[in-house]
Amino acid sequence: SSHKNYEEVALIGSGAYGTVYKARDLNNDGQLVALKKVRVPLNEDGVPISLLREISVLKQLQSFEHPNVVRLLDICHGKRLEHERQLILFLVFEHVEQDLATYLLNCPPPGIGPDRIKVELLYQLLTGVDFLHSNRIVHRDLKPANILVTNEGQLKLADFGLARIYQQTQPLTAVVVTLWYRAPEVLLQSSYASPVDIWSVGCIYAELFTRLPLFCGQSENDQLCKIFNIIGAPLECEWPKELTLPWSTFSNFKKTDFEDIVKDICEDGKNLLEKMLQFDANKRIGARQALMHPYFKEYELYPPKYDNNLNNKFNSGNNDDTS
Template structure:
């Protein structure tokens, strides 16, 4: 299936051009109560979007580029999703997660794509589904396309550092507010022509609590950490692993761990980071420790020759086998690799700091209550 933000060729639209979608607009600043009563977020409105063209098809919806008629025809990304209907209508959990994303948007974090609107579409009675249209700010391209367009020999080290810092900044904000993205990959990271990085595609995002049961079918294979591959409990460290894989890919211009299946993925990981000892192998994994050869691991500068020594050290800490020992986003941003960024952060983060002087960390702003 094509990632959400990659342009599709020769695809048929399920909505014809010049179609207008009426919208039930959400409040600009949703009260915390809307998390408990998510249906409060629908407000009658005459706003509509039209002139839609297909951007791409993803596993969790179809994305169109559309014009916002209420805002001088500015472009937006309109994502059509199908929500299953139960006996009581739209499942509360589905709408609650959308409400959470809307509340995150109200903080206007520079590195998280903004959810501008939510439109309730028609009910598909025969399929017991309802269409929802999530309206996001339109960003020029995803990181995968950005890398493909970059001429040889690729991105410079300072540009890679800038992109990674912004990515960590957005993730730190999500994690501080107990949100796991769970599907980080270059296709789900947007980057504007001005170089601003934004986390996008929250189809697998989840509010994390200590007693929640999380599915193991998350994260695209090449960016999936060992604890998810082995169906173990996981938390925010899953996103840090994926971010580390992306950091390496920015230098290499190809994936760090391109496995063909889950077993091969683990083998490729162990070959680089080293195999865990038999005593560290989880007891409740269907694959025995003896399934894999024992690897000592290799220096990261052998795998990513262009990276500096500080970058190699950070990468090692981000793709650490043990999620408990894996570095956090907040700690990664303070790593010596980003030494220059403490005094001179990327411009989008600097602007936010200046506009939010009462909040010393641009990466976090406010904590959701």
């Protein structure tokens, strides 16, 4: 449909990929939407394949109407800027009142209690991440600014425009995540698979308690120092073999007890946080495993019953229920 159906009301923000406006849908009683205006470089034969792939993934995900993923309502083509070889695209998302960063800022002291952190925020965050991962999508840029929270307290992941369906064998391209939430393997440019999101979730989890980012580095190297200052030096056997940066650079760091940093966390919560913030991505807990961790056990919040996987949806030639 045409972007002229949408009237811009206010600028929400601009990021690496474009500008986001709060807008009204003129065809739909002026309903508020978030309009993301993206400039797409055109290659020789038109729109880049990678973008089309990402849009088709976003569209496929809509069919699930997952409660913890922001809705993509519409995609419109704007002008073709032939002289700049660019196309303007408008992605129309549901409008959500605030992001997690704002939500934390506006939460009156003493902040969000441990129970609300567990049941309302962390559980929803992991459920959304589990949904993406079970569809082979890595978000790769999880941070409080692109986790949205409705006035009813529903949490929704946004901005996985960088996510692409990952084939385990295919290393994804470099720099994506805001430094503070970046996993060590991203800082070291050695891997970009799904565990990078769990690291980010761990950083956000700690921040829900302290209301301050856990690791605030100024550069990649400084960020690694901030990380090892808390989780301790990695083992030599865990250090990626292909790096020119030697392990000895960081071998002297000592571990800090998480209880000293995250004051109100319970024993199970601390255990889960440590499992998320493992240096070695292979040892890091997965989203589904995290949802089944004893930390959540008294709520019996086992992973939701929906069918989580696109592959099942598109590849199930045989619909007989034999289970």
